[in-house]
Amino acid sequence: MxxxxxxxxxxxxxxxxxxxxxxxxxxxxxxxxxxDYCSEATQLRDLFSACEVDDAKKVEALLQQPLDPNMLADGRSALQLASFGGALKSVKLLLEAGADRDASFGRHGITPLMNAADQGHAEVVRALVEAKADKDRGSTGGVTSLLMAVSEGRLEVARCLLEFRADVQKAPEQGMTPLSVAARDGSPELARLLLQAGADANEHARPPSPLLLAARQGHLNLVKLLLDHRADMERAADSGFTPLAAAAQEGQLEVAQALVKARAKLHRTTRDGWTPLFAAARSGHSDIVSFLLEAGAEKNESAVEGMTPLLVAAMRGNVGVTRCLTEARALVDTVLDGITPVSAAASRGHAEVVRLLLGAGADKEGTGGCPPLFVAAFGGHLEVVSALIDARVNVARKMNDISALTLATHHGHLDIVGMLSQAQGCEHEEPTQPKPKRQRIT
Known part of the structure; x- marks a missing residue:
């Protein structure tokens, strides 16, 4: 009236x-x-206190004074306080008294509906939406009540908002849609609810896509759900990573298997030229390397900079990946800037990798590149030197009149000096005065 x-x-x-x-x-x-409204400060404090404990009888009495339901304390209204705390009876009374259902609070512009959604108060959300609160309004950052509910895993709140046809695709500028958030966080129930409400499995405010997010995190059920809704397996992030490449890099074997079964491309490359196999090799996931090789991945395909999966595995000392690739007969003597897989492993002291490569027929002398024995002696890697000597490397070889023994002596690696001297059948080579300048072997 x-x-x-x-x-x-x-x-x-x-x-x-x-x-x-x-x-x-x-x-x-x-x-x-x-x-006219009563404006006594004590009554306002009483109203806030009553809302905090959802004392409906006291809230009713105070509103009968009458008390303005939109008066603020510390920049916040009684409805915002009641919504945050899930005080349903107080919320209904305040709405009946004419409280502003969309009044925002703080620099983030949080409304009562956002408060209730974030805290998981589904019945309060329903009361506010039925009172015509703006269900699609965003905070100052563009975050809607639905996005808040999904971010916090509030299934019943999301169900309520979608029942009232909340915008399922609305997202902050350059932000993620509710479906992308559900995919990232591994919430199949929320994702299914959003898809049933019309969310597009391929629509997102910015890369990465929901499928890529789920693949990267290893959420197998979500990956299968998105594939069932025709998610694009080849839609890549800005970096060029596809869902399969992301799964390979993160070691998500079951996800990789599901994507390959759905016919994801094995040889699609990122902007840096990484294939899924290269991404798995670089990250040291031997189980995925083995699976991708069996699925038909090209074992010698190099990245943009020319690095092969075997070279990156050797450089990082990954024994399992090196074994998979050598057993698959990957090329063991590829050269990149004078570095072969053996010399890369030798320079970093990865003795077991060196032995695997030598056993696969790798060139122990480093012909055309950096000699493995030289870089091992220079770096003081005794076990690598031992592996090379066992493989009958030429310990007397010199480059620019410098031998591996000279390098070990100059850098004080006495254990290697002794090993090389014994291998040569001669006394320790003593450094002359003044000491020779260090020379980088490339």
């Missing part, structure tokens, strides 16, 4: 305001009076 709540309209008989339990002798002439 008159666009005002019942809390501001009072019936009067002559000059007396009638109370709810007053009796009347009829007929009687009554007046409908509009009451």
């Amino acid at each position: 008159l666009g005002l709540s019942r809390f501001r309209l009072k019936l009067c008989l002559f000059d007396r305001m009638l109370l709810e339990d007053d009796s009347l002798d009829l007929p009687a002439t009554l007046q409908l009076v509009k009451c």
